[in-house]
Amino acid sequence: MRHFFRTxxxxxxxxxxxxxxxxxxxxxxxLLIVAPMILGEFYVGELGGLFIFAVAGVGLMLLxxxxxxxxxxxxxxxxxxxxxxxxxxxxxxxxxxTLPIAGIFTGICxxxxxxxTLRMSGLYLAIATLAFGxxxxxxxxxxxxVTGGFDGFAVPTPYVFGIPLDNTTGIYYxxxxxxxxxxxxxxxLLRSPTGRAWVAIRDSEVSAQSxxxxxxxxxTMSFAISAGMTGLAGALFAHYVRFLAPDAFDVLLxxxxxxxxxxxxxxxxxxxxxxxxxxxxxPQGIAIVRDDLPFGIGRLPGLEPSLFGLVLVLxxxxxxxxxxxxxxxxxxxxxQYPFKRMVSGRRQKSYAxxxxxx
Amino acid sequence: MEDAARILQLVxxxxxxxxxxxxxxxxxxLIYKATxxxxxxxxxxxxxxxFVAFSLIAKFGMNYWVGALLAIVITAxxxxxxxxxxxxxxxGQPQFAVVMLTLGLGFIFRAGAGITWGYDxxxxxxxxxxxxxxxxxxxxxxxxxxxxxxxxxxxxVLFIFFNKTRLGVAMxxxxxxQLAAYYxxxxxxxxxxxxxxxxxxxxxxxxxLLSPVSMIDVNMGSLAIKSFAAxxxxxxxxxxxxxxxxxxxxxxxxFAGYKLPAGFQEVTANVVLLLMLIVRPQGLFAERMGKRx
Numbered sequence: 303m304r305h306f307f308r309t310x311x312x313x314x315x316x317x318x319x320x321x322x323x324x325x326x327x328x329x330x331x332x333l334l335i336v337a338p339m340i341l342g343e344f345y346v347g348e349l350g351g352l353f354i355f356a357v358a359g360v361g362l363m364l365l366x367x368x369x370x371x372x373x374x375x376x377x378x379x380x381x382x383x384x385x386x387x388x389x390x391x392x393x394x395x396x397x398x399x400t401l402p403i404a405g406i407f408t409g410i411c412x413x414x415x416x417x418x419t420l421r422m423s424g425l426y427l428a429i430a431t432l433a434f435g436x437x438x439x440x441x442x443x444x445x446x447x448v449t450g451g452f453d454g455f456a457v458p459t460p461y462v463f464g465i466p467l468d469n470t471t472g473i474y475y476x477x478x479x480x481x482x483x484x485x486x487x488x489x490x491l492l493r494s495p496t497g498r499a500w501v502a503i504r505d506s507e508v509s510a511q512s513x514x515x516x517x518x519x520x521x522t523m524s525f526a527i528s529a530g531m532t533g534l535a536g537a538l539f540a541h542y543v544r545f546l547a548p549d550a551f552d553v554l555l556x557x558x559x560x561x562x563x564x565x566x567x568x569x570x571x572x573x574x575x576x577x578x579x580x581x582x583x584x585p586q587g588i589a590i591v592r593d594d595l596p597f598g599i600g601r602l603p604g605l606e607p608s609l610f611g612l613v614l615v616l617x618x619x620x621x622x623x624x625x626x627x628x629x630x631x632x633x634x635x636x637x638q639y640p641f642k643r644m645v646s647g648r649r650q651k652s653y654a655x656x657x658x659x660x
Numbered sequence: 661m662e663d664a665a666r667i668l669q670l671v672x673x674x675x676x677x678x679x680x681x682x683x684x685x686x687x688x689x690l691i692y693k694a695t696x697x698x699x700x701x702x703x704x705x706x707x708x709x710x711f712v713a714f715s716l717i718a719k720f721g722m723n724y725w726v727g728a729l730l731a732i733v734i735t736a737x738x739x740x741x742x743x744x745x746x747x748x749x750x751x752g753q754p755q756f757a758v759v760m761l762t763l764g765l766g767f768i769f770r771a772g773a774g775i776t777w778g779y780d781x782x783x784x785x786x787x788x789x790x791x792x793x794x795x796x797x798x799x800x801x802x803x804x805x806x807x808x809x810x811x812x813x814x815x816x817v818l819f820i821f822f823n824k825t826r827l828g829v830a831m832x833x834x835x836x837x838q839l840a841a842y843y844x845x846x847x848x849x850x851x852x853x854x855x856x857x858x859x860x861x862x863x864x865x866x867x868x869l870l871s872p873v874s875m876i877d878v879n880m881g882s883l884a885i886k887s888f889a890a891x892x893x894x895x896x897x898x899x900x901x902x903x904x905x906x907x908x909x910x911x912x913x914x915f916a917g918y919k920l921p922a923g924f925q926e927v928t929a930n931v932v933l934l935l936m937l938i939v940r941p942q943g944l945f946a947e948r949m950g951k952r953x
Contacts, residue, residue, distance in 0.1 A: 372756035374763070418938040425698055428759050429888045430937050433930035436885060440927045557767070560760055611767025618761045619749055 315493050334478060338471045347470040352582045353477035354538045357484050359562035359574035361531025364488055366560070367568040368497065369524040370504030371420075375431030376559045378438035379529045381551030383408045383536025385442065385449055388457045388546055397460035397467070401480075401537050408533025409526045416525035420518055427525070435556060442548035455546040467541065477538050484531050488571055491527070500524050532559075554607050561610050564617050567624025576625040584609065668798055670914045676804035676873070678910020679811040681929075683866035684887035685894065685902035686818075687859040693897055694835040694855045697747065697758045701766035702863055703884025708769055709735040709864025710876040711777045718784035728868050732861045739860025743853040766881060774878050781875035789872045803872035810869050814862065815903065831855055886913075889933035895943025905944070908932075 308314055318324045338346045358380060365371050387404040391397060419430040442449050449455055459468045460476075467476055491497045499520045502510035511517055540546055558581050566577025585606060617624060635642050687702045699705075713731035716722045722730070746765070750758055791802035822828040834841040834851045841848050867876065874880070889909045894901025909929050917925035936943070 366756065370754060370756065372759055374759075415934075419941070422937070422941045425755060425759070426892070426937060426941065428698075428756070429892065430934060432885060433888065433933045437927045437930045437934070557763065560763075564757075564760060605771065607767045608771030611764035611771075614760055614764035615746075615768065618753070618757050618764070619746070622753065622757070 317489055317493070331482075338474055343470055346474050348582065348586070350470060350474040350477050351542055352578050353474070353481045354535050354542055355559075355562060355582055356575045356578035357477070357481050357538065358532045358535035358559055359566065359578045360481075360484050360488050360571060361528040361535065362559050362563050363566070363568075363571060363574040364491070364500070364531070365524055365528035366563045367570065367573070368492065368504060369500040369521060371521060371525065372428045372560070373431040373525070373528070374428050374553065374556050374560070375415075375433075375435030375438070376529075376532050377551045377553065377555035378431075378435040379408050379412060379532040380536035380539055380555065380559075381438060381442060381548075382411055383533030384540035384546055384551075385455070385536075386533070387537035388455055388540045389448060391458045391460060397462060400460075401534065404537035405530045405534040408536065409530025411533075412529025413522055413526035416522045416529075417518070420521040420525065431556075432553070435551075435553060439548060439551060442551065449546070449548065452548065457540045457544050457546060460541060473538070473541055476541075480534055480538060484534065485571060488531075492571075496520070496523065554610075557607070557610055557614075561614055564614055565624050567626030568622070570624075570626040572629075573624050573626035576629070580625065581610075584613070665798065669800075670918055671911055672798075672800050672804055672808075674911030674914035675907050676807040676910070677913065678890070678907035679807050679903070680866050680870050680883070680906070681887045681890040681909050682903035682906025683811060683814070683862055683869075684884055685890035685906050686899060687863045687866075688887065688891045689894070689897060689899055689902045690855055690859045690862070692891075694831065695747075695751075695852050696755070698755075698762070699856075699859070700759060700762040700884070701769060701881075702859070703881030703887070704766040704769040704773075705735065705739065705860050705881075706863040706867040706870075706883070707876070707878065707881045708738065708773060708867075709860070710867030710871055710880065711773055711782075712864070713868045713871065714777070714782050714784050714876055718782070724786055728865075731868060732864045735864035736857040736861035739863075740853045740857040742860070743856035747856070748849065748853075770878050770881065777878075779878055781877040783871055783875045786872045801873075807869045807873070810865065811903070814865060815900075818858075818899070827851075827854070886929035889929040889936070892933055892936050892941075893944055895945045898943070898945045901943060901945035 313319075318327070337349065341349075358376065362373065362376055365373055383404040386407050387400045390400040390403060395403075415430065415434050416427070419427050443451055445451075446453075459466050461467070462472075462476070465472070467473060492500075499510065499515045502513065502515060503517060503520060507517060543550070562574060562577035562581050564577070565580050566573030566575070588606065588609065621627065623630070684702055684706060687705070688698060691697055691699050691702075709731060712734050713728055716731055717724055717727035720727075742765075747758070747761070750761055786803070786806075788802040788806040793800050793802050793805055820828075822832060830841070830846045831851055831854070833844065834846055834848045835855075838848055841851075867880070870876075870880075886909060887906065890906035891902050893905030893908060894903070896902075909932055912932055913925055913928045916928040
């Protein structure tokens with residue numbers, strides 16, 4: 303069994319635990335850079351979509367996994383980012399400016415909606431974001447001279463340093479860059495006082511408050527950053543789908559994002575990527591087995607949402623640590639071989655903290 | 661000058677729609693007060709209740725009253741099992757896990773209903789369908805009137821139940837202080853399951869009352885979003901508050917549909933909800949409380 307001993311405070315703060323980790327991440331990066339040259343166009347496109355969902359997943363992970371708040375309206379933020387980016391591009395603003403603007407504007411929207419609701423318990427945020435998502439969806443439909451309404455909105459081709467990003471490979475690299483940027487921001491935030499404050503809020507609001515953390519401020523910050531990252535993902539999403547329609551940003555998409563976070567494993571950035579991979583692969587998996595399922599199950603109209611619902615329920619009931627937890631257990635089995643016992647992975651009994659003020 | 665009869669008409673229609681929101685909100689509030697869980701599948705339970713009633717009344721040809729009563733009992737039993745089998749397992753997990761669990765359950769219910777009853781809208785004949793009542797010159801649809809009267813009757817029944825019966829008082833005790841309730845020998849877990857049962861029964865009743873006004877279909881559960889507005893206005897902990905909140909939302913929505921351009925009516929409830937959270941997040945009827953650490 304290999305155990306990691308820290309001998310220096312800087313090790314505790316470092317982005318990578320050891321040189322081994324550095325090596326594996328560098329190898330992964332090289333593989334991802336050469337991937338489009340080896341893989342076919344379909345796989346490159348799917349990977350690009352995965353990266354975009356992972357960007358939104360990392361954003362939502364900061365909110366749900368680290369701050370312990372839940373948002374059911376992140377599809378709306380994705381939509382705001384997508385429409386902001388597309389509308390600005392149509393006005394002739396260059397892509398390298400519209401992309402950050404889309405993120406920042408979405409972040410401001412998030413702060414505006416988070417600030418009033420976050421005074422109350424986290425539950426109110428879930429309800430408020432649900433309502434917000436529904437309002438934004440209606441705005442996308444009705445504000446026709448900006449969003450094109452139900453007719454949709456053709457997204458102009460973005461140019462980066464004069465190179466048009468009109469093929470899947472271009473989107474792939476752009477998404478990869480943004481994903482690495484977002485991961486870098488998230489990892490750095492999480493080892494700073496801000497991230498520690500979020501985790502403290504997640505674990506106990508009362509004790510965080512008594513340690514001098516301004517609850518409303520840090521919760522709003524978490525929500526705004528989460529929304530902003532989702533806005534960035536939205537800007538990329540606009541180019542990924544190339545044609546924006548308002549019904550793409552409904553509650554089901556929000557539930558998909560939440561599924562990313564829960565399936566991936568709460569409280570791990572790696573989980574956000576794993577979860578995004580799962581959510582992108584599930585529809586593909588359904589498409590492959592659709593014709594072979596008995597009783598015409600594959601042809602049911604509500605199959606996909608109900609499968610997402612079922613997966614959520616099963617994960618929450620039986621594997622709260624998600625895919626990341628499964629990976630850690632798998633790794634531990636090898637590292638500790640042959641000392642794995644039935645009790646090794648047992649969950650600690652947890653007790654809910656009453657949010658009731660009495 | 662506005663037509664007074666028209667205004668009154670809108671108020672009655674709004675109050676009827678609002679009673680439905682209030683009934684769903686009542687379900688949220690009952691469960692929230694007792695277990696601090698919020699059941700995002702409440703609207704879908706209403707949908708299931710409506711479909712069960714449809715099966716009993718339209719398919720098996722039962723009398724309306726018998727069928728409705730039986731449907732409420734069946735849905736309540738479903739609610740009991742839901743808590744006993746699924747929700748009880750997540751006690752102790754963070755609140756948002758419960759939110760996601762119930763949301764996931766809602767999607768499963770929708771698919772289940774779609775498989776069992778199909779995706780088309782259905783309806784059944786009630787004693788109130790297509791009838792009107794003339795009240796001193798004001799013509800009111802019997803369906804709307806039945807919703808309002810049914811809600812009022814239910815409130816009286818619930819009030820008597822919670823204040824006069826042994827079981828109701830035990831439920832209040834369990835919601836106020838679980839530990840003390842345990843010490844007093846109250847079977848808290850069973851009580852919580854029973855509260856889920858009542859909440860599901862109320863949802864089913866809402867579905868049955870709604871059926872003459874709008875058809876029963878798989879997506880009728882999305883009404884629940886509007887009920888959140890009702891519950892928040894009522895302060896998310898007060899039973900009369902949620903009903904009054906529901907009626908307020910219903911009436912505001914009717915007037916928005918009458919006065920404002922198309923598209924506003926659908927979002928009125930959500931706008932009211934957000935405004936309420938900004939202006940007075942503790943609700944209209946909240947008592948002030950501090951937390952002891």
